[in-house]
Amino acid sequence: MKERLRMAQANYKTETGVVRSVAANPSCHWIWTRHAREEMRNDQRVIADIQHALTNGHVDLIERKQDDVWRVLGRDLDGKPCGVACAVDEDIPSIKVITTF
Numbered sequence: 001m002k003e004r005l006r007m008a009q010a011n012y013k014t015e016t017g018v019v020r021s022v023a024a025n026p027s028c029h030w031i032w033t034r035h036a037r038e039e040m041r042n043d044q045r046v047i048a049d050i051q052h053a054l055t056n057g058h059v060d061l062i063e064r065k066q067d068d069v070w071r072v073l074g075r076d077l078d079g080k081p082c083g084v085a086c087a088v089d090e091d092i093p094s095i096k097v098i099t100t101f
Contacts, residue, residue: 012059012070019072019086022093023054029094036097043100049076050100053084069098 022028030047040050057074067087076082087096 010061012062015059015062015070015088016057016072018090019057019059019070019088019095020055022088022090022095023051025093027093029092031094031096033096033098036099039100045076045082045100049078049082050084050097052077053082054086054095057082057084067096 030051032047036050040046053074053076054072055074057072059070060073061071063069063071069085070088072084072086074082074084083101085098085100087098088094089096
């Protein structure tokens with residue numbers, strides 16, 4: 001039996017805490033791109049599904065672009081896997097949802 005090599009994965013515990021906190025904040029300003037809304041519609045998801053995934057999921061990738069884009073993996077309200085690419089601003093607080101998958 002061949003042994004599988006596993007690449008070390010980044011640990012985004014701090015970022016996961018930030019996205020969960022901001023998403024759970026009742027004062028959070030939510031920004032939804034057209035693309036995110038289209039993907040939500042295609043996947044038959046509603047805003048509450050995405051908010052639930054962000055409040056309970058974990059950050060597994062950060063891409064440095066115009067905004068730092070955080071990929072969050074979680075589950076929707078029905079328990080189905082749900083991914084979200086978003087930009088988080090802890091100071092305002094706000095979340096820009098770029099896409100869902």
